[in-house]
Amino acid sequence: MIKNYFTYFSHKFASKWLVLGIDLLLVLSAFFIAYVIRFNFTLNFDLDQFLIQLPVLFIVSTLSFFIVGSFKSVIRHTGFTDVMNLFKSISLTSLILVALVLINRNTGSFPGFTIPLSIIVMYTLISFVVLSASRLLFKMSYQYCKSIYMSSKNILIYGAGDSGIVTYNALVNNDKTIFKVLAFIDDNSRKNGKSINGVPILSKDKITKTYIETHAIKEIIIASQAVDSSHLIKLLDSLIDLDIKITKVPPIEKWINGELSTSQIKQFQIEDLLGREPIKIDNPNLLNEFSGETVIVTGAAGSIGSELVKQLAYFDVRKLILVDQAESALYDVQQELKQNSKVDFVAIVADIRDGLRIDNIFQEHKPTMVFHAAAYKHVPLMEKSPYEAIKINVYGTKLLADTASRYNVKKFVFVSTDKAVNPTSVMGATKRMSEMYISCLQKESKTKFITTRFGNVLGSNGSVIPLFKKQIEKGGPLTLTHKDITRYFMTIPEAAQLVLEAGTMGKGGEIFIFDMGESVKIYDLAVNMIKLSGLRFPEDIDIKITGLRPGEKLYEELLANGENTLSTYHKKILISNTRELDYDTVKAEIEELCITNRFQNNNIVLKMKNLIPEYKSNNSDYERFDKKVQIYKKAKALTQNDNTNKTYMNL
Structure with a gap:
């Protein structure tokens, strides 16, 4: 019953008027104590004079508390700022009292009224100590009751910088769970051995299995945004057999109203462990490139398309035209833009295979740039439906490119895939054919046709990460087609940034490929995801090898046979030197294929x-x-x- 009462009242907050009343009672008591001390701990002072001074003190203290607002703080969360506000209130009260005494001495406006200056000095010190101590005592009592009646969790915070301190404050002020921060971990050797709020700062070498087990650590929170992913992977490997979660604090720009709450501390994502530095674009030319442009994005409701829309909305584009045949997903993108952006845009439900519809869109909105991200992308499904793959990936691209050329669009950026390189599947072959058709069209068009080619995108619809997450939630096993299968990976924002950058630097006819670092072994990725979920492999969740799917490669490639690369001004973007094509023949054969039964x-x-x-x-x-x-x-x-x-x- 006591636990239930405490849980109920722990979510309640004392009225600020009650706090003001208690504070006034304490300062009046401090004034009395100052008199007692001044007269050698006796009551041998003028009681009538004291009773005249008391109402004056009451009025002046009330005024000071209202001016500073110190009574408005939440007592259980008292911090340094709250203590400073108390000091300001007491100091203001004392200054006003001194001013009243001095004015009265010179003017004699209130005969017989005075307060000894020594009393005011003692009152200032005593009242500050009493008010601060009362808040501290209440806070300690509250924390003690929490430790008895509420569940607790032992925590380590990785990062002893500003973000780590903010994380610490958010944890200790949480009302629902007691988070006991036992230590900070920091890579800076100069911080090791020091402490923050009495919590020691340790080097990562000290965080061993023995330390975790001895202190019953349940969670490590990554507060620093600059932690090397290789360090985290080593940390994961060292803790593989322990029941411990690893979570992260979001970047400061994503904090709600500039403040961090424990609800924002999320499970660490596998995309944070790519083993390479995140790809960042810092090109001021992007602002000029898209300023005043009317941009069409096809596949605008998809993973890449929606991110392109989101990033283009930050530029001074004249208008954004969002095209997709997925009505519900397009509606979601539309609502997000309405809430988070002031860009002028229109969302259009349309099929890129519908020539009249596409022509009408171009005629009405007169786009100057096109980003073509609409496509069928699932390899096994397309292997069973070559006709559908041709219709969307080839014919849809052809129709869109032809329309863009007819309306003299400045640039047409085509989002391709590394599966188009030495294709082993219908899907990969259709994307390669689209690349080839665009190259053919470049020879006879004023439009600059640009192709971008990259690998798998973490978190995109149908990618391996969401699949593994669902399988982990269901208790496993994780299904993997081959133990040695590898893939190149990048995050959705990285992919969109590189597409925009390639579109900016493209002069027409190029196939841009992106340097995505080393390929990632999917088996290792699956094991790390299990660890990040606080589970053990294979005891809690196992991995099942199912065999390669139709059309699936063991290793992805970025260059086809006979291709090499040219560098650009961005070290992560290269230009593929493709083999020469017989443009007339290729174009004619692709056009014929598009009308196949x-x-x-x-x-x-x-x-x-x-x-x-x-x-x-x-x-x-x-x-x-x-x-x-x-x-x-x-x-x-x-x-x-x-x-x-x-x-x-x-x-």
């Missing part, structure tokens, strides 16, 4: 393989066509006649 999947794949020599299926039913295509090419090289073409069609 939907029931001719085999024919579609054969034509794609003929058009893209490096396209070799992997773990797919279409592997059987690779040999036949080679036979056809040899036959075609020997005899250029109609019989060869018939033979090819019969393969």
